[in-house]
Amino acid sequence: MSVDKQEREPLFSPKNIKLLTNPLNKDNPITTQVLGICSALAVTVKLEPAIVMSLSVMVVLSAGNVIISLLRNSIPSRIRIIVQLVVIAALVILVDQVLKAYAYEVSKQLSVFVGLIITNCIIMGRFEAFAMGNKPWPALLDGIGNGIGYGWILIAVAFFRELFGSGTLFGLTIIPQGFYDFGYVNNGLVILPPMALFAVGAIIWIQRSRDKELIES
């Protein structure tokens, strides 16, 4: 049969590698797809919750992508959104329970935002745009890639906000006491959500001035 003769694609073919690396820069979920902005504003005051949030989204996204990809041929298209929601909700509850069991403090800081991963547009977006039409392995790579793409923006913003807003990183004081004695004061605006928008905006600005293709005409 002709199907059997078809050569198997290697696991890490150039096309598959692209699935992993594109979301880091050119196809970044936050800076170019402009999805998941709300959580980027909400959880980036400190580094620790930002990292936990990124990991949670990555887990939900990649696991969800694989499950949806496996089910893709048996989901009736009229109810596919409901099916996708059920999958996301199940995964989010799992993640939430794990966080409550093993990282209770962070889970308290993240509060509703873990639950709100269900409504994170990145996840629905990737299910619809990718997992519904691709095999499980590429879907897994796409999920991991987008998770990292989302994560690094979150971590970069949180690094900036925690350093200048609280003078700490991971809760450890970084700015030396001498600075404060000299009159340095932590920036209160950086802790407020608008500054996260400015930070994301600055990342988008740098990205587009390096890569002119991304500029909309």
Added chain:
Amino acid sequence: MKFIRNILDSVKPHVQKGAKFHAFNSMYDAADTLFFVPNTVTKTGSHIRDGVDMKRSMFVVVIALVPALLFGMWNTGQMHFQSLGQEVDIMDAFLYGLLKVLPIIIVSYAVGLGIEIVFAQGRGHEVNEGFFVSGMLIPLIVPVSTPLWMVAVAVAFAVIFGKEVFGGTGMNIVNPAILTRAFLFFAYPQSMSGDSVWIAEKADAFSGATPLAELTAGNAPLFAGANLSPMEMMIGAYPGSIGETSTIAIIIGAAILLYTGVASWKVMLSFIGGGLVMGLIFNLFAVNAYMELPAWEHLLLGGFAFGAVFMITDPVTATQTEMGKWIYGFFGGLIAILVRVVNPAYPEGVMLAILFMNIFAPLIDFYVVESNIKKRLKRAKVAA
């Protein structure tokens, strides 16, 4: 002038394209057009022949700011010595203030112009003079005790995110000077509000609260233990941001701006009107001392007069349509007094109101133009 021309001409060959110091071309260009009106004239289409260009009209604003600046310097010294219980003559007070205010002006210009030059050079633009005005406005709207590094950080933020990202002078959505103050206010509230920041090196026992802060606390507009009379509010010898206290100095500036036609009288008048209306509404339903303050006294206190003359009238961020100017100014004044009285956390509502209206200006313009189009379409149909 010949002397300056000679210097500029001798520098010119070195900064032309391909020459050694081309990197400094934008700086040369800025100096050249500052001293001399450029020789370029519009050659095609219809145009107005006038010697006034953007640099000249911006300078009118800087001149209009001078009375407020000079008074602010004297007031800085006067407040300082008064808090210590010393009597000094005018010159001593002025000199003390000069030494306190001048560093803020220098930092504001150095940081702002530095960033402008870097961006202009990077984009191949000429350096615009938009910052001449902003750089002078910024020192006038901050407390005199603001640390210089905070001024520098705030100016950098405002010039980059308020102006350069939108394409530089003339493209900004919000007023960079107001954005600077807003940044300072939210980033370093302890240096921008409270009783101790408005007077340089005051004595501890002396209350340096602004009249607005006293009002927020439920008192009358007190200063040095006594009620401020409307005349004293006019003159402005009380604590506050450097240039905002003296209504008289601001009125002189307003006269210059209106006489030369640089600022729109419609925006100014409607801003004051909006403030009066809101003040009267509060008078009607007064439940505390602040709400009972006569509406017109609101105009004399805090940054209201300064905002009405120098901030809301900024031609770049204001509405462009004539009808829009009335709406824009009116709601600016209304919101300014509303925020000031209702929200005790923000005694200076003028800043927030102007920022808010800046953002709405394009929308107001859009609807004014739309309604005009509709009106004229209707008329055309009736005629046909």
